[in-house]
Amino acid sequence: MEGKEMKKIAMYWGAGCGGCDVSLLSLHEKILDLLEEAEIVFWPCAMDFKYEDLEKMKDGSIDIAFYNGAIRTEENEEIAKLLRKKSKILVAYGSCATEGCVIGLANLYSREEIFDTVYLKNETTKNEDGIIPSSNDLHLPEFLPHLKTLEQVVKVDAFIPGCPPPKPVLENALEALLQGKTEFGKSVALCDECPRKDSKPEKIEINKFYRWHEKEDNGDCFLAQGIICMGPATRAGCEAECISANIPCTGCMGAVPKVREQGISMLSALASILGDMDEEKEKEIIESLQDVVGTFYKYATAKLLPEGRLKDES
Amino acid sequence: MSFEPKIVAFLCNWCAYAGADLAGTSRLQYPANIVPIRVMCSGRVDPEFILEAFRKGADGVFIGGCHPGDCHYVSGNYKARKRVEMMKKLLKEMGINPRRLRLEWVSATEGQKFADVVSQFVEEIKELGPSPWREKK
Numbered sequence: 309m310e311g312k313e314m315k316k317i318a319m320y321w322g323a324g325c326g327g328c329d330v331s332l333l334s335l336h337e338k339i340l341d342l343l344e345e346a347e348i349v350f351w352p353c354a355m356d357f358k359y360e361d362l363e364k365m366k367d368g369s370i371d372i373a374f375y376n377g378a379i380r381t382e383e384n385e386e387i388a389k390l391l392r393k394k395s396k397i398l399v400a401y402g403s404c405a406t407e408g409c410v411i412g413l414a415n416l417y418s419r420e421e422i423f424d425t426v427y428l429k430n431e432t433t434k435n436e437d438g439i440i441p442s443s444n445d446l447h448l449p450e451f452l453p454h455l456k457t458l459e460q461v462v463k464v465d466a467f468i469p470g471c472p473p474p475k476p477v478l479e480n481a482l483e484a485l486l487q488g489k490t491e492f493g494k495s496v497a498l499c500d501e502c503p504r505k506d507s508k509p510e511k512i513e514i515n516k517f518y519r520w521h522e523k524e525d526n527g528d529c530f531l532a533q534g535i536i537c538m539g540p541a542t543r544a545g546c547e548a549e550c551i552s553a554n555i556p557c558t559g560c561m562g563a564v565p566k567v568r569e570q571g572i573s574m575l576s577a578l579a580s581i582l583g584d585m586d587e588e589k590e591k592e593i594i595e596s597l598q599d600v601v602g603t604f605y606k607y608a609t610a611k612l613l614p615e616g617r618l619k620d621e622s
Numbered sequence: 623m624s625f626e627p628k629i630v631a632f633l634c635n636w637c638a639y640a641g642a643d644l645a646g647t648s649r650l651q652y653p654a655n656i657v658p659i660r661v662m663c664s665g666r667v668d669p670e671f672i673l674e675a676f677r678k679g680a681d682g683v684f685i686g687g688c689h690p691g692d693c694h695y696v697s698g699n700y701k702a703r704k705r706v707e708m709m710k711k712l713l714k715e716m717g718i719n720p721r722r723l724r725l726e727w728v729s730a731t732e733g734q735k736f737a738d739v740v741s742q743f744v745e746e747i748k749e750l751g752p753s754p755w756r757e758k759k
């Protein structure tokens with residue numbers, strides 16, 4: 309270790325599925341290169357670290373801290389703030405930390421509704437006494453009223469998109485971050501690197517929306533087939549991993565830079581490619597769209613509804 | 623104090639805005655709750671504008687365009703119709719009453735119609751009360 313300053317890095321797992329922690333391993337042998345330049349000072353998921361270890365570190369002593377997962381509990385929030393204090397660069401790692409991801413869809417429901425489903429109403433739940441664990445008797449960290457993204461809690465310096473960040477995205481991000489850069493990644497839409505892009509007609513016109521299990525895929529551009537694909541509104545960089553596996557994009561990479569609303573831009577694009585027809589038919593087709601928030605804001609509901617679902621009195 | 627809603631109105635330059643103008647020069651009365659924004663075509667109204675208006679506290683959003691077949695850019699109003707229909711679905715799922723968003727066709731000669739639909743819309747929003755997003759502020 310002589311001669312070369314090792315970068316100190318940390319990785320924390322907030323409210324998420326764990327895929328982000330695993331994604332770091334998808335670097336394969338490249339992770340060894342990373343370890344040549346950086347030493348891990350905190351990574352509770354992979355090594356034995358306690359929160360006290362983090363508390364004892366000097367403020368600003370961690371060069372790069374990666375926070376994956378969203379903020380769902382008091383504990384998540386506390387560690388986010390602590391990591392912010394201890395780090396020079398705080399990175400939102402993956403879709404949950406960046407924009408709330410799939411678990412952010414929980415913001416469509418209240419905390420009570422969520423507990424009700426999880427502890428009482430789920431078909432696989434047997435809870436005759438109707439017990440709902442609470443912080444009072446178990447000393448659990450409080451479950452916050454809404455799910456938050458990292459940026460909604462602390463200042464964030466850089467974002468690595470993806471659910472979880474795909475290998476090319478990660479490689480590119482780590483390289484930039486180790487050089488001290490906080491902006492990286494592509495600024496075009498996924499269609500740019502789509503393997504099906506040659507089959508995209510000059511003008512797309514569709515007369516029906518299909519969910520992807522409803523139609524046999526002919527191998528052409530999904531949108532041209534009427535299958536909803538978030539590609540045009542989604543940031544490139546993943547090398548179209550899903551589409552290469554014949555699955556339309558659901559948008560985990562988030563919006564193309566400088567676009568604020570990924571969901572709305574896709575909604576607008578989809579409306580525009582709907583062919584000309586009489587008003588009744590048009591209404592019928594649009595009515596057939598199910599789960600609009602879940603389709604267009606699958607990964608960004610926490611940003612769309614940071615305070616949870618709104619309540620219009622009437 | 624009675625509730626005075628704030629309504630953002632996107633009016634296309636060639637029809638609805640001219641209609642609003644006519645309503646004005648003909649001295650027709652309509653409530654002052656609308657804040658008109660002139661756009662070149664109803665097809666210019668990006669659904670993001672609608673969301674942003676609600677996010678900033680609008681109680682209702684009104685879009686006025688040319689009658690079907692009359693859009694100066696041929697199909698802008700048809701696109702607007704589809705987008706509005708989709709936005710209503712999104713708003714509903716978000717917990718906003720879709721009646722807070724209204725699209726109307728008003729030609730340059732329909733000053734009276736403009737005054738009527740705006741008055742009607744204002745009444746309707748008054749009934750609905752303040753937008754839940756405004757309440758959060």
Ligand code: FES
Pocket residue numbers: 634635636637638662663664665686687688692693694695696698699
């Ligand atoms: S110009 Fe009026 S709607 Fe297009």
